[in-house]
Amino acid sequence: MTDMTASPSGALATDARLRARLRQRKRKQVILQGLGLGAISFAGLMLFILVASLVSTGYKAVTQTHLTVEVFVDPQEISVDKLPRGGFRDVLAAALIKEFPDMAEAGRKDLRALTGVYSNGAQFRLRDMIVADPGLIGQTVTLTVPVSDPFDQLQKDLIKRETPQAQRRVDDRQIAWFDTLAERGMISEPINWGLLTNADSRFPELAGLKGALVGSFWALLVCFAISFPVGIGAAIYLEEFAPKNRMSDIIEVNINNLAAVPSVVFGLLALAVFLGWFGLPRSAPLVGGMTLALMTMPTIIISTRAALKAVPPSIREAALGVGASRHQVVFGHVLPLAMPGVMTGTIIGLAQALGETAPLLLIGMNAFITSAPGTPLDSATALPTQIFIWADSPERGFVSRTSAAILVLLGFLVMMNGIAIYLRNKFERSW
Amino acid sequence: MYDTSISEKTVTQNSIKFSARNVQVHYGDTHAIKDVSVDIEDKTVTAFIGPSGCGKSTFLRCLNRMNDTIDICRVEGDIRLDGQDIYDKRVDPVQLRAKVGMVFQKPNPFPKSIYDNVAYGPKIHGLARNKADLDEIVERALRRGAIWDEVKDRLNEPGTGLSGGQQQRLCIARAVATEPEVLLMDEPCSALDPIATSQVEELMDELRKNYSLVIVTHSMQQAARVSQKTAFFHLGNLVEFGETGQIFTNPQDERTESYITGRIG
Numbered sequence A: 001m002t003d004m005t006a007s008p009s010g011a012l013a014t015d016a017r018l019r020a021r022l023r024q025r026k027r028k029q030v031i032l033q034g035l036g037l038g039a040i041s042f043a044g045l046m047l048f049i050l051v052a053s054l055v056s057t058g059y060k061a062v063t064q065t066h067l068t069v070e071v072f073v074d075p076q077e078i079s080v081d082k083l084p085r086g087g088f089r090d091v092l093a094a095a096l097i098k099e100f101p102d103m104a105e106a107g108r109k110d111l112r113a114l115t116g117v118y119s120n121g122a123q124f125r126l127r128d129m130i131v132a133d134p135g136l137i138g139q140t141v142t143l144t145v146p147v148s149d150p151f152d153q154l155q156k157d158l159i160k161r162e163t164p165q166a167q168r169r170v171d172d173r174q175i176a177w178f179d180t181l182a183e184r185g186m187i188s189e190p191i192n193w194g195l196l197t198n199a200d201s202r203f204p205e206l207a208g209l210k211g212a213l214v215g216s217f218w219a220l221l222v223c224f225a226i227s228f229p230v231g232i233g234a235a236i237y238l239e240e241f242a243p244k245n246r247m248s249d250i251i252e253v254n255i256n257n258l259a260a261v262p263s264v265v266f267g268l269l270a271l272a273v274f275l276g277w278f279g280l281p282r283s284a285p286l287v288g289g290m291t292l293a294l295m296t297m298p299t300i301i302i303s304t305r306a307a308l309k310a311v312p313p314s315i316r317e318a319a320l321g322v323g324a325s326r327h328q329v330v331f332g333h334v335l336p337l338a339m340p341g342v343m344t345g346t347i348i349g350l351a352q353a354l355g356e357t358a359p360l361l362l363i364g365m366n367a368f369i370t371s372a373p374g375t376p377l378d379s380a381t382a383l384p385t386q387i388f389i390w391a392d393s394p395e396r397g398f399v400s401r402t403s404a405a406i407l408v409l410l411g412f413l414v415m416m417n418g419i420a421i422y423l424r425n426k427f428e429r430s431w
Numbered sequence B: 001m002y003d004t005s006i007s008e009k010t011v012t013q014n015s016i017k018f019s020a021r022n023v024q025v026h027y028g029d030t031h032a033i034k035d036v037s038v039d040i041e042d043k044t045v046t047a048f049i050g051p052s053g054c055g056k057s058t059f060l061r062c063l064n065r066m067n068d069t070i071d072i073c074r075v076e077g078d079i080r081l082d083g084q085d086i087y088d089k090r091v092d093p094v095q096l097r098a099k100v101g102m103v104f105q106k107p108n109p110f111p112k113s114i115y116d117n118v119a120y121g122p123k124i125h126g127l128a129r130n131k132a133d134l135d136e137i138v139e140r141a142l143r144r145g146a147i148w149d150e151v152k153d154r155l156n157e158p159g160t161g162l163s164g165g166q167q168q169r170l171c172i173a174r175a176v177a178t179e180p181e182v183l184l185m186d187e188p189c190s191a192l193d194p195i196a197t198s199q200v201e202e203l204m205d206e207l208r209k210n211y212s213l214v215i216v217t218h219s220m221q222q223a224a225r226v227s228q229k230t231a232f233f234h235l236g237n238l239v240e241f242g243e244t245g246q247i248f249t250n251p252q253d254e255r256t257e258s259y260i261t262g263r264i265g
């Protein structure tokens, strides 16, 4: 280009029409590049906004404010033969009264204001400790328990002290107590592992994703166990063995349509068939997995067929040429070569299934369940439905937890897609 | 013009291996092979020559029923191997292909180790009783493929990592490992340099002692050098078939003559 303009006497450059066409082509190329760059920047910006907004609210849920108290396990309140019942709540209250002796004579209402610092789960934590080791009765134990949601919010500056008292959930007195406790070094803010290890709870400070993670795990396992063999089997049959005729065309079109069916329709189908006819339990990951399998199957079939098609015919001919039967060709040569593509498709299908919400809502996987499912037949939630439940909860503490849960879900999705890309690169075609 | 001295050597009468009668092949509406009858002798190299698209590959692929894998392909007529109709319903194409090996135009080793490439055929046909047996078969095949010395130290490396010429010789070794009686080669040297080509040609001459060889080639020189019999195809017809020396020095049909002198094709 530069050469041309530098020496206008050249034969090429003398043709003005040619130069004009060249300039126009170059302009078109610049416009096209600009559009592409713009599209990518827009997508990147949207992604950035999404993640940034999630992180900016979700990071508050990364830690949980805890209170550490010396609790005297009073034998008068708690005795071995009555376990697991006992006056755990009173024992905890006594521990706080020890910190604020002037509250010893206070009325029930004031006392409740003081013990409101404790999370509702504190008494159960103490109970479990003592049931595990009754020898603690009569001794003083150091207990670190979550504080209740309003105080967690106060600590994280989500409840502003300058707000008028009537408009915040902790009054001035409670703030004073909390600050005193903090001065005495009894308030800490460790990493909130409970977010991953606790099951769901009505109290945000206790609520965690364990039930949802285990539920999603079971559901995906069932989904994989069904959709992978069936999907691959169908794809192999259609691609390698089925006669190419009108029937196979119809099947092909229908599989492609199936992949485009809105997921909520699969939920309705599952509701009618799995729950209605087969009488399988509601809210069970088994049913969730079966429903997701219906959705994942077309994805797996389509990607497996594409991978099988991509294996060059020369490999098939080579195998047939030395006298391999069609089964030997498919299972010994074609399928192994197609496997990276199959795995990639499967993982992407499963990642879609992991994020799928609507069909799970229809089969009741948005139930409120406070323990992780032991088997795929127990009631459970899944990650997306758990997010749905939390997003719907009125408690302020669930706002940051919802964002954190979304980040956890996104983390799994990124991980699964990362594995898919890794597999694809690792087994890059070698023929 | 061509060095036909080899072909003019003694041409003894060998037994007939393949005998094809009135073979017709259609791809859908395309009539690719029109009424071809030919006898292919044992322990002989038969060359198929002819302009592009005249049906050489198609006919070659009829001989081991590779055309069965093409849905739209229809083969009619009678092809016998040692007197047995290979398109008989009782004949399993898999067994036929073990007897009639094939080397393709483009080298197509499996993306497996060199050893596994050669061992695959003997394994699926149960030719080896044990590992030592198999090792021996692999070595013998690689030696006959004239590639043993180059790969003996790296049998576990992928066959796809070899050069084009080495890959083609590996494919020949793979084909002979199953102990076929006939070896079909579709333009085996089209991807090779002159050195590799002459190696493969030497190999053909060597293999001729035990096998019946059918090769498709676009190189008249090659046909003249390695084959004893030549068949000239044109637009799906077998125009002329006879001793190679005869075809090249004294063609009966004018189409043959114009082709070998470079006027058509």
Ligand SMILES: Nc1ncnc2c1ncn2[C@@H]1O[C@H](COP(=O)(O)OP(=O)(O)OP(=O)(O)O)[C@@H](O)[C@H]1O
Binding pocket: B027, B030, B032, B050, B051, B052, B053, B054, B055, B056, B057, B058, B059, B070
């Ligand atoms: N798979 C196929 N489907 C449809 N038509 C085919 C197929 N293979 C070959 N043909 C047709 O059959 C005719 C003969 O083809 P063939 O491949 O046998 O030619 P050839 O002599 O081997 O040519 P070349 O020297 O170029 O390899 C051609 O007209 C071709 O278009």
Ligand SMILES: [Mg+2]
Binding pocket: B056, B057, B058, B186
């Ligand atoms: Mg050909």
